[in-house]
Amino acid sequence: MNHLDKLEAQSVYILREAYREFKNLCMLWSIGKDSTVLLWLARKAFFGHVPIPLVHIDTHYKIPEMIAYRDRVALEWNLNMIYGENRAALDARQTFPDGNTDRIVCCRHLKSEALKRTLSGEWPRYRMDHELKRYVPDDKREPFTGVIVGVRADEEGSRSKERYFSPRDSANSWDVGDQPPEFWNQFKTDFAPGTHVRIHPLLDWTELNIWEYIERENIPIVSLYFNQGGGTRYRSLGCAPCTNPIESPSRTVREIIEELESGLLANVAERSGRAQDKEDGGLETLRRDGYM
Amino acid sequence: MSTETIDRVLSRSRMNIVIVGHVDHGKSTVIGRLLADTGSLPEGRLEAVRESCLRNSRPFEYAFLLDALKDEQAQGITIDTARCFFKTASRDYIIIDAPGHIEFLKNMISGAARAEAALLVIDAHEGIRENSKRHGHMVAMLGVRQVTVLVNKMDLVGYSEEAFEKLKAEYTAYLRQIDVEPVSFIPVSAREGDNIAERSASMPWHDGPTVLGQLDLFTTGRELHEKPFRLPVQDIYKFTGSGDDRRIVAGTIEAGTIRKSEEVLFLPSGKRSVIESIESFNTERKEAVSAGEPAGFTLSTQIYIRPGEIMVRPGDLLPEVGTRFRANIFWVGRVPMSKEKEYKLKLGTARATVRLAEIVNTLDAAELNLSQGKQQLDCRDVGECIFETTRPIAFDLASRNETTGRFVIVDNYEIAGGGIVLENLSGGETLLERHIRERERHWETGSVPTVERERVNRHRSKFIVITGPPGTGKRALSRELENMLFRNGCSTYYLGMATMEHGIDSDLRVNEKNVEERLRRLGELARIMTDAGMIFITAIDDADDYDIATLKLLNDPHEILVVTVGRNDLQNAAPDLHLEEISDIVEAIERIANLLTLREIIVDYQI
Structure with a gap:
């Protein structure tokens, strides 16, 4: 087995473990390369099927190609696709693009808060109806007690401290200083009422591994990651107003791998195009509060 | 994929290394140095930390590079297991920084259990301390076979060969008692960079490898393919709702190899069948699968089996089946492990209700005293105990097949202990038999x-x-x-x-x-x-x-x-x-x- 086989095996094991142990399980799909690899790994684990609902938090400021890609794949792969949103903040224009909040507060409204309330079932969920080929209100409102997330340990400091199965209390907060032990492929799969568990099958993957795997498996990826001729491409995807492309000539997966290996990007942080990270406290502050 | 790419992907291996040792003996500094000296830090990170130290009037330390979280920098100790990635010419490494502070033992265990080799750091100036011993013991129990001891802060003892040899002799003697033979001892000063990536000019007497050199000398991979076949059944899938009639037995192969058309046996149920097909998604059809692979099988007969059974080859050395076994266990639960309570045991994919039947002895890892007659296992105790499950489970002795010979114990939703099976003691009176004996004694006719x-x-x-x-x-x-x-x-x-x-x-x-x-x-x-x-x-x-x-x-x-x-x-x-x-x-x-x-x-x- 090479290093990709080993990473795949570990992720598949974790996904199957989660599916076995959690009744109300979902998987977050941000449309980015990592969670798309995660989705592919679910098809590996369950022999072509994805028996877990996918949840996307729609800020309504995503780059339009992302949403088009999401819905195309959802229909093609027969996914149980659900989205949630912060309707109140959008209607009240409490967002950064509206000029009424800073970036961090905007993230908190449109992502953290929307995620929290969508997972808990307090706010409406919308489900892709495969007959009608559009979203309809979902009548299932039970809280999700297991949430599969595609974070990687190499992304930045706080993510390097995550466990594969990471408990959160009912307020979604993460007690970094007091995490359960995890060893020998035995994870925290028992949890007290009122808590839920975040599951991280991609923890040991690096950005390069993700692209190597996309190449090997020929996984369809949203075109924003590639230079379409203008000499720029996105390295990390988010909301249009806060995400900038990087200068890069790479037009294909192969060229991205070569670019990563060449060291041209070695000294640029992966999320350097993500403006909210640069504000005070940045990602760690957001993560403690339930951000992915 | 080009041939060149395939060669590169196949030839590059990856290894998990854990770094353990007593608090303040310099683990994070060793890693900080390794990252800095191999050029593995993102541009500007080193400068940013230096600048921040200057601004806050603190002396710069390499450890700050790792301590990414605010909590840690405030307390100056590593509270959880952080992972750092770096590569040498020969392979990729994940260095797991395990906390040395005693409160965070369970974090150290989580880190060490993922590792194929361990670096154990001892402060040359302060000498062997409680966690130097405890961690040595835990690392051995967790199954890490390659241990290198770094004698750190050599600058504080004037780079003295004598001081190094004395500490080496003392610690070797300790490790011998617990059957651990270290691969090497390396004298280093992480702060000064001696013998980390570069050979130290201050210690010309050291003729062994540098830390970086030693990492590349560790060997990877265990010979799991040749062992008897073991597949702990993780689940049985049938996605009939999506128009798929396959009934697939799924799990990750822990040891050995199995081929299509071979006969298989499930334990503890004792049911048999034959492998009809090996299932997978987006691969070529598989005729055989081996240790490490996540697999799926359809069987030629419809037998009813449960997740948690082990699928084996009837002709191989079979796993043990029983309800009573002797094991070595370490306990990290907040509440002591008691004989009065029922716990959940997780071994491979099996789950069972378990009781602590007897404490044979406990070991004080720091002093290495065996004590008998203890009635409960306290937090951080390491002990030899006898356990009883209510329902029979299949397992291996850890000495024969370690991946199916180890287990964890869950108390109040948390993993509170881990152990390795030493001996199957089944055959004596089971919990159920004892219950019935008691019940009949009290039966009121x-x-x-x-x-x-x-x-x-x-x-x-x-x-x-x-x-x-x-x-x-x-x-x-x-x-x-x-x-x-x-x-x-x-x-x-x-x-x-x-x-x-x-x-x-x-x-x-x-x-x-x-x-x-x-x-x-x-x-x-x-x-x-x-x-x-x-x-x-x-x-x-x-x-x-x-x-x-x-x-x-x-x-x-x-x-x-x-x-x-x-x-x-x-x-x-x-x-x-x-x-x-x-x-x-x-x-x-x-x-x-x-x-x-x-x-x-x-x-x-x-x-």
Whole structure:
């Protein structure tokens, strides 16, 4: 087995473990390369099927190609696709693009808060109806007690401290200083009422591994990651107003791998195009509060 | 993919290294140095940390590079296991920084259990401390076979060879007591960069490798392919809803190799089948699968198996099956482990209810004293204990097959301990047998003797269990049997499982975990009903050997009669009667009634 086989095996094991142990399980799909690899790994684990609902938090400021890609794949792969949103903040224009909040507060409204309330079932969920080929209100409102997330340990400091199965209390907060032990492929799969568990099958993957795997498996990826001729491409995807492309000539997966290996990007942080990270406290502050 | 790419991908390996040791002995500094000296830090990170130190009037330390979280920088200690990635010319590394502070032992365990090799850091100036010993012991128990000891802060002892040799001798002696032989000792000063990536000019007397050199010398991969085949069954999938009729047994192969068309055996149930196909998604058709691979199989016969069984090859050295075993265990729970309480055991994919039966001895890892007579395991205790599960599980001795020979114990939703199995002690009295011995000792009989009851009833009592797959007509048969016996003057009663579920068992949620308790209640009820002289009838889905043996034991001293319908899943004891199908219910009842007459339960009957 090479290093990709080993990473795949570990992720598949974790996904199957989660599916076995959690009744109300979902998987977050941000449309980015990592969670798309995660989705592919679910098809590996369950022999072509994805028996877990996918949840996307729609800020309504995503780059339009992302949403088009999401819905195309959802229909093609027969996914149980659900989205949630912060309707109140959008209607009240409490967002950064509206000029009424800073970036961090905007993230908190449109992502953290929307995620929290969508997972808990307090706010409406919308489900892709495969007959009608559009979203309809979902009548299932039970809280999700297991949430599969595609974070990687190499992304930045706080993510390097995550466990594969990471408990959160009912307020979604993460007690970094007091995490359960995890060893020998035995994870925290028992949890007290009122808590839920975040599951991280991609923890040991690096950005390069993700692209190597996309190449090997020929996984369809949203075109924003590639230079379409203008000499720029996105390295990390988010909301249009806060995400900038990087200068890069790479037009294909192969060229991205070569670019990563060449060291041209070695000294640029992966999320350097993500403006909210640069504000005070940045990602760690957001993560403690339930951000992915 | 080009040939060149394939070569590169295949040839590059990856290794997890854990770094352990007493608090403040310099683990994070060693890693900070490794990252800085191999150019593995993102541009500007080193400068940013230096600048931040300057701004806050703190001296710069390499450890700050790692301590990414605010909590840590405030307290100056690593509170969790952080992972750092870097590569050398020969392979990729994940360095797991395990905290040395005693409060964070469980974090150190999580880090060490993922590692293939360990760096154990000891402060040359301060010498061997409690966690230098404790961590050495834990690393060995967790199965890390390659250990290198870094004697750090050599600058503080004037780079003295004598000081290094003295500490080396002392620590080697300790490790020998716990059967650990370190790969090497390296004198280093992480702060000054001596012997980390570059050879130290201050210690020309050291002729071994640098830390970086040693990392590349560690070997990867264990010879799991040649071991007996083991597949702990993680789940059985059937995605009929998505138009897929395959019934797939899924799990990750822990050891060995298996091919299509080979015969397989499931333990503890003892069921057998043959591999029909090896299933996978987006790969070429597989003819064989080996250790490490996540796999899926369809079988040539439809047998009922449960997640948690181990699939093996019947001709291999088989795993142990039992309910009682001796193990080495470390306890990290907030609450001590007690003999009075039931815990959840997780071994491979099996889950079982377990009790601590006996503490043989406990080891004080710091002083290495064995003590006996302890009544509970306290937090951070390492001990040799005897455990008992309520239901038989399959396992290996850790010495033979470590991945299926180790387990964790869950207390109050948390993993609170981990252990390795030393010996199978099954064969002695089980928890259930002890329970029944106690129950019978206290059984309060009425004033009517059994023989009197039999004389008046004109029949003997019996517990009749009818079992088989769902939808085979077991319930209809059971009810008709009750009706016929009643019309022949027997004292009889049919108990439906729905009655149990919504009555006696209404406090138990229907899930895997409560199977044993539901079985126990049914068995206890049978004991009472048969004691009352009745022919007590019930129908249950898919009973296996264990279920039948348990009911039989619980119903003791009265007798049980087992009828299988449709498919006989029992491997150990043949059923009293097997019916291929119930095409004619009258005929089926006649066969059961004949058997009851033959066994002198009833005298005669009329249908």
